[in-house]
Amino acid sequence: xxxxxxxxxxxxxxxxxxxxxxxxxxxxxxxxxxxxxxxxxxxxxxxxxxxxxxxxxxxxxxxxxxxxxxxxxxxxxxxxxxxxxxxxxxxxxxxxxxxxxxxxxxxxxxxxxxxxxxxxxxxxxxxxxxxxxxxxxxxxxxxxxxxxxxxxxxxxxxxxxxxxxxxxxxxxxxxxxxxxxxxxxxxxxxxxxxxxxxxxxxxxxxxxxxxxxxxxxxxxxxxxxxxxxxxxxxxxxxxxxxxxxxxxxxxxxxxxxxxxxxxxxxxxxxxxxxxxxxxxxxxxxxxxxxxxxxxxxxxxxxxxxxxxxxxxxxxxxxxxxxxxxxxxxxxxxxxxxxxxxxxxxxxxxxxxxxxxxxxxxxxxxxxxxxxxxxxxxxxxxxxxxxxxxxxxxxxxxxxxxxxxxxxxxxxxxxxxxxxxxxxxxxxxxxxxxxxxxxxxxxxxxxxxxxxxxxxxxxx
Numbered sequence: 059x060x061x062x063x064x065x066x067x068x069x070x071x072x073x074x075x076x077x078x079x080x081x082x083x084x085x086x087x088x089x090x091x092x093x094x095x096x097x098x099x100x101x102x103x104x105x106x107x108x109x110x111x112x113x114x115x116x117x118x119x120x121x122x123x124x125x126x127x128x129x130x131x132x133x134x135x136x137x138x139x140x141x142x143x144x145x146x147x148x149x150x151x152x153x154x155x156x157x158x159x160x161x162x163x164x165x166x167x168x169x170x171x172x173x174x175x176x177x178x179x180x181x182x183x184x185x186x187x188x189x190x191x192x193x194x195x196x197x198x199x200x201x202x203x204x205x206x207x208x209x210x211x212x213x214x215x216x217x218x219x220x221x222x223x224x225x226x227x228x229x230x231x232x233x234x235x236x237x238x239x240x241x242x243x244x245x246x247x248x249x250x251x252x253x254x255x256x257x258x259x260x261x262x263x264x265x266x267x268x269x270x271x272x273x274x275x276x277x278x279x280x281x282x283x284x285x286x287x288x289x290x291x292x293x294x295x296x297x298x299x300x301x302x303x304x305x306x307x308x309x310x311x312x313x314x315x316x317x318x319x320x321x322x323x324x325x326x327x328x329x330x331x332x333x334x335x336x337x338x339x340x341x342x343x344x345x346x347x348x349x350x351x352x353x354x355x356x357x358x359x360x361x362x363x364x365x366x367x368x369x370x371x372x373x374x375x376x377x378x379x380x381x382x383x384x385x386x387x388x389x390x391x392x393x394x395x396x397x398x399x400x401x402x403x404x405x406x407x408x409x410x411x412x413x414x415x416x417x418x419x420x421x422x423x424x425x426x427x428x429x430x431x432x433x434x435x436x437x438x439x440x441x442x443x444x445x446x447x448x449x450x451x452x453x454x455x456x457x458x459x460x461x462x463x464x465x466x467x468x469x470x471x472x473x474x475x476x477x478x479x480x481x482x483x484x485x486x487x488x489x490x491x492x493x494x495x496x497x498x499x500x501x502x503x504x505x506x507x508x509x510x511x512x513x514x515x516x517x
Contacts, residue, residue: 060088060125060158067123068092069138071111072101075152075221076129078196078208079159084109085210093119093138103206117141124148127155130224131447153226156196160216160230163194167347168220168230170261171238171274173393174340177332178238179219180368181344183209186217188361189353193217199387202366215351220261222254223247227261233269234350235262236343240279241392242427246419255279259286272346274339275300292350294342296335302346304338309403312374314338318345318355325355329363333372334400372400375506381513382407382493383506389416389499391427397497398434407493411435412480412505413459414498415443418451421458429462435495437470437487438463441477444500477501481508488513 068080071092077100084090084107093112094101101111112119117137120126126142126149142149160166169179176199183195184203192213198221200207220227220235223244240258248254262271267289273280275293284291294302304316314330316338330341341362348358367373376383382405386397394413401409411432415421421428421443432438440456460473472487474480484494494509496502 063088063124065089065091065122065124067120067126067138067142069115069126069128069132069136070094071104071109072096072098073129073131073152074100074198074200074207075156075196075219076127077101077104078206079127079152079155080104080109081107081206081208082159082194082196082210089122091119091121091123099200120145120147125150127152130226151224151226151229153221153224153229156218157229157231159194159196160218160232163214163216165215165234165351166230166232167215167217167234167236168227168232169218169236169238169343170220170222170227170258171236172222172241172243173390173396174238174336174343175219175221176368176387177337177371178236178340178343179217181340181362181365182236182347183217184365185344185348185353185358185361186213186215186351187211188364189348189357191215191351191353197368199371200369202369222257222261225257228257230261231264233266234347235265235269235271236347237262237271237273237277237280237283238340238343239274239277239392240283241390242424243390243420245423251279255283259283263288265289270350272343272350274343276339292346294339294346296339296342302342302349304342307335307338309333309335309400311404312372313404318342318359320349326359328359331363331365332367333404334396335403336396336400337372370503372397376510380490381488381510383510384493384495385503385506386495386497387499388497389420391424391431394428394431394497395434397495398431401493401495402434405493407491408436408489409434410437410439410484410487410492410494412439412441412484412494412496412502414441414477414496414500414502415456415459416499417446418443418448418454421456422451422454425458426462429459429466432459432463433466433468437472438468439472439474439480439483439487441480441498441502442475444498444502446500477505480505481512484509485512 072094
């Protein structure tokens with residue numbers, strides 16, 4: 059694999075996608091180095107495995123690299139990237155390297171969609187693992203039980219998360235594709251929804267004739283692309299008698315239960331240890347692909363019921379009768395809706411939502427929808443935008459969301475600029491029994507331990 063390459067350097071190795079690929083290649087015997095702007099848990103894990111990581115980007119970090127892998131977030135003037143190109147060292151984006159990795163096994167499952175990719179990828183991987191298939195898994199989140207986002211198996215199947223950002227998934231040629239949902243996202247790249255849907259069609263249609271696309275029929279945009287698919291397709295649903303469907307749903311606290319049907323034939327009853335209707339849909343996707351690979355339903359059921367979840371996906375950080383702290387990666391209006399619905403449907407608690415918008419471009423495009431979905435929280439705390447890879451856009455700030463909520467007369471809204479000041483604010487707002495949820499893909503979750511300390515030690 060990868061020809062005669064031996065030494066591979068990763069620019070931005072601390073990213074969740076990059077760290078998983080680096081860890082996998084290191085395990086396969088490649089000499090891996092990397093660099094990143096700052097330390098993270100991912101880097102700590104990589105260093106413990108024997109990978110050398112430089113903090114800060116510098117031309118001297120390349121050493122004896124035969125190839126350089128970088129992400130879309132890396133600027134074109136990055137000194138390591140410039141040096142590699144000056145020396146004629148091959149440079150490839152992360153997605154292209156992931157595409158090469160898929161060639162290492164005869165079977166590959168790519169989980170795509172705007173929402174639900176990480177949970178579905180991790181759940182599929184867990185089922186295949188419990189079924190003795192010994193898969194390779196590359197997920198976009200840290201899988202509880204593994205404490206990493208990658209599983210290095212020796213079986214014949216690779217299960218990966220396929221990201222549509224920067225059209226990355228078009229670098230992949232999997233044998234099977236799952237499509238969870240398609241929603242307004244990354245339109246700064248695609249321009250409009252028609253282009254986004256068109257690329258999902260292109261991605262799905264590249265599977266081989268012996269593969270299959272498995273799609274969520276409950277999603278409006280998924281329905282619109284089905285007529286354009288020229289490959290075998292199977293659908294799943296909460297509402298219709300599709301190939302795989304769920305009925306008799308029960309939602310309580312952090313669990314869900316439902317009956318699984320194949321058409322109108324019942325396969326069995328499943329308890330899912332993660333909350334929300336959206337996660338039942340994710341489970342149906344996992345059930346569908348697992349049955350496609352010949353895994354029996356009893357094994358699938360047992361695996362689902364032992365699934366530990368993924369970090370930052372409705373992760374219950376602390377819980378007693380007086381306080382519940384939850385962290386969720388939700389950074390899109392639809393994800394906020396799903397998370398707050400799960401909270402309201404599963405628990406009888408007042409919900410305090412602490413939202414940190416992620417990216418100026420996303421806020422600019424979706425601030426009205428953010429405001430609409432946040433309304434279902436009882437108390438709303440809005441933080442400044444977490445910029446990540448972006449520079450500020452004039453006129454775009456969290457105040458766009460705040461202003462809409464205030465004009466609607468939503469009573470309990472609090473805007474705060476410093477993350478460090480949030481725990482004290484929450485302490486002043488807290489009432490016994492509250493559920494406090496941090497929402498966002500930035501660093502908003504870093505304050506949860508301080509909130510816990512403020513409330514428990516302060517009372």
